[in-house]
Amino acid sequence: MEIVAKIVDGVYYVGVNDRDTHLFENIWPLTKGVSYNSYxxxxxxxALxxxxxxxxxxxYIEKITQILDGKPLDYLIINHMEPDHSGAISSIVHAFPNVKIVGNKKTFEFIKAMYHFEGNFHEVKxxxxxxxxxxxxxxxxxxxxHWPETMMTYDIKDKILFSGDAFGxxxxxxxGIFDDEVDISYFENEIRRYYSNIVGKFGPMVQKALQKLSxxxxxxxxxxxxxxxRTNPMHIVSAYDRWSKYEYEEGVVIAYGTMYGNTEKMADYIARVLAEEGVKNIRVMNTSxxxxSFIINEIWRFKGVILGTCTYNNWxxxxxxxxxxxxxxxxxxNRVFGVFGTYGWSGGGVKGIVEYIQKNKWQLVGEPVEVQFSPKEEDFERLRKLAIDMAKAVKEG
Ligand SMILES: [Fe+2]
Ligand SMILES: [Fe+2]
Incomplete structure (x- = not known):
């Protein structure tokens, strides 16, 4: 017997968990696993x-046949073609040869290009x-x-939105499958890490979709x-709304790259001064x-970013x-940033960060601090000033 869950009468959760894959899209670590949900x-x-x-x-196929209990599968609705969701299409077609595949023009273009088959397509607009x-x-x-073919399916009777990757x-x-069966705080960071790294680039399109669904x-x-x-659907909808509008909370992420600990020491000093200045959310993160994805997740959340680097190959x-x-x-x-770092015999690291980040149209806070090898007393004073300026900047507005 396979584990399935009833969402409402006649609508079932038939998704699966993946605790085997290390990297989602072969980039993003899955420290808490991931579920591929299907209904x-x-x-x-x-309809699947x-x-x-x-x-x-x-x-997956066993779950479906268990619920269908001899009934045919009439429709397979494809909201999104990324292989974490489309991977089973050919197996479904094999198991249910009369199934109609529902998608839009782009969906079918992608099915043909990805899986090299033409099925019983039912195009929707x-x-x-x-x-x-x-x-x-x-x-x-x-x-x-976050792909061009993405669409959503709405069940008018029970007002269920099958949203694809959105709100995932x-x-x-x-x-626990439902929001009221789990401690949502356990998922919160992982939901924002997913949003910021997978969907985040497409904030304006998320906003457009939210307007369409409003x-x-x-x-x-x-x-x-x-x-x-099912209990608090607006919790996730409003989180996606805030993140796609690039809203922020008060707090500072200090990300650093260090070889022998000198740049790290500067990061820790800045963090201490920020705390003395009343900033409560401080994240000090080692890029090595x-x-x-974890650092980007925190940067998506907080207004202030301070980047520190040692110099490596003049860069x-x-x-x-x-x-x-x-x-x-x-x-x-929409973020404010500060920069610090070290060099041995010629600089380049700090200058590199300033040049790069200004392309993001972030506002530079304070004076960048660059020191030779290891910070001296006067350097700590400059770092203190940078931290105080940042504390002020994140507390404004
Ligand atoms: Fe996707
Ligand atoms: Fe996905």
């Missing part, structure tokens, strides 16, 4: 909404509906959240990752030992440069 509707007609990654196929008997599903095109997050569903009465949010929001220390490159790809505006 099965059983009415006069039956999104599938799962290929590594969980046997369990924005606002189109499919009747399943007692239920009608309505489709909303939400392009670039990292973290496997360990027993007239809908949404009672349950069924995303393709993370908990099903912390994956950039930024590579792990710090990697963070900066990734950050600039996300296009996060």
């Amino acid at each position: 099965l509707i059983v009415d006069e007609k039956t 909404i999104d599938t799962v990654k290929v590594n969980k196929m046997k369990e 924005d606002g189109d509906e499919i009747n399943l008997g007692s239920r009608t599903l309505k489709f909303y095109m939400t392009p670039m959240v 997050g990292f973290g496997s569903l360990d027993g 007239g809908l009465d949404i009672k349950i949010v069924c995303s393709t990752h993370g908990p099903v929001w 030992t912390t994956h950039e 930024i220390f590579p792990p710090m440069e990697n963070l900066i490159i990734n950050l600039s790809h996300k296009g996060l505006p």
